[in-house]
Amino acid sequence: MTFQRVKLGEVATIDRRTVSPGEIQGQEQYVGLDNITSGGDFQRISTSGESGLKSNKFAFTGGHILYGKLRPYLAKIAAPDFEGICSTDILPIRPGPNLDRRYLLHYLRTPEMIASASSKTVGINLPRLSPKVLEVFQIPLPRVEEQRRIAGVLDAAEALRAKRHQALERLDSLTQAIFIEMFGDPVSNPWGWxxxxxxxxxxxxxxxxxxxxxxxxxxxxxxxxxxVANVQDGFIQLEPLKSIEATGAEISKYSLQIGDIVLTEGGDPDKLGRGAVWNGQVDPCIHQNHVFRVRLIDDSMTPEFLSRLLGSHRGKRYFLRMAKQTTGIASINMTQLRAFPLLEPPRAAQDEFLSRLLRIQEVEATIQHSRKQLDVLFASLQQRAFRGEL
Structure with a gap:
């Protein structure tokens, strides 16, 4: 079956009704780009009063889709079940009577749609997608009943992926809880390390x-x-892993070794200084200049403990205090990183933490494998769904 294709603007409206600071009451739910994850979830929602808004915003309802037009490759696209106001870097899209909201949400999130949107942005440092460009994107449009059936299938598949993601988050929370249990609050250092x-x-x-x-x-x-994109908070993301042309001397100088800690120099303020331990997943592998490499030269500390310390509240507070911040982006330099104040529990305690961490990582590897299988299945379902083959 082949679906007819129509322009988005023919079956949906991009609502850009602005709300001035004088019209904002203070109790509205406020959504900024930082409140939408790349997976389309909402996080840390606050009221407009708590956010201290001083510029015009867009109004939205529980019937809209919120589409992040700034850096569309981040896929910050969500379907709220509440009403409120949002940043003008988010476009509220209201589907018409012939377009199911969940169906449109899934289509906007397809890799093809995200890549197409990213290729049509303007601006180098802050690439944005014009609403007029978004309105002319072609979307496949079967009957509404068929749209709802497709959306239901994709919703069910996405729910399975979400459960695997939640399981991984719980394991990460467990690791953090074990760290606090064994070493205390790294900010206050109650045990006097x-x-x-x-x-x-x-x-x-x-x-x-x-x-x-x-x-x-x-x-x-x-x-x-x-x-930078490969270095996440607590793990290394190897897909995709790009290559660079380098001399033999450069490869020798920048090659990573097992036990190295890699950290980003900048990004969103809440992700500042994110990093992980390199376990030799690829050999050889080097790192770019926006990624710092920390290599221990003192056996009183383990890489796993140090990495968790750098990523703890102690690390994040230090990096935020020291960072240079511009337009929502924060960065640290090598001098500031070198001056990071350590805590040093006994090596035996760090070794015990590593032993417990390895047991958690075994479980994590099993869940990650299952998650990757579900990702492949979901991508296949997406492609078939919008080609009329589902």
Whole structure:
């Protein structure tokens, strides 16, 4: 079956009714881009009064889809079940009578649609998608009954993926709880662990390779490298892993070793200094200049404990205090990272933490495998659904 294709603007309306600061009552639910995850969930929703809004916003209802037009490759697309006001970097889309909201939500989230939207943005540092461009995107449009059936199938598949994601989040929370149980609050240091040294005293901190640099006439070799997107909070995301042309000297200088900690220098303020331990998943592999490498030179600390300490509230508070912030983006430099104030519990306690962490990671690996299988299934269902083959 082949579905007819229509322009989005023919079956839906992008509502841009602005609400001025004088019209805002203070009790409305407020949604900014930071309140929508890349998976389309809402997080840390506050009221307009708590957010201290001082500029015009858009109004939305529980019948809209909220579409993040800033950096559309992040896929910040959500379906609220409440009404409120949102940032003007979010477009409220109201489906018409011939378009099911859940069906449209799933279509806007397809990799093809996200890639197409990302290719049509304007602006280099802050790429945005014009509402007029969004309105002319073609969407497949079967009968409403068929749309609802397709949306129901995709909803069910997505619910299974969400359960795997929740299980992984619970494991991460368990790891954090074990860290606090064993070492106490890293901010207040209630057990009085040694705290008179900084990161530079126990490790070598280095930045990575710069794209676009001049290499002269030296022979170049393609080598995998970690970019910012690969370094997540507590884990390494290897898909996709890009390559860069580098000299032999550069590969030697920037190659990662098992036990290295990699951290990002910038990003959203709540993700500042995110990082993980490198376990030699790819060899060789180097890192770009926006990713710091921390290599321990003192055996009084383990990489796993240090990585968790850097990612704890102690680390996040320190990085936020030291960071340079512009337009919602925060960054730290190598000097600030080297000056990070340590806590140093006994090595035996750190080894016990590692032992417990490894047992959790075994369970995590099983869930990750199941999650990847579901992701493949969901991608197949998406493609078939909007081609009329479901």
């Amino acid at each position: 040694r705290d008179d040294r900084v990161l530079a005293d126990v490790s070598e901190v280095r930045s990575g390779i710069t794209k676009g640099r001049k290499t002269g006439s030296d022979t170049l070799t393609a080598v995998p490298y970690l970019a």
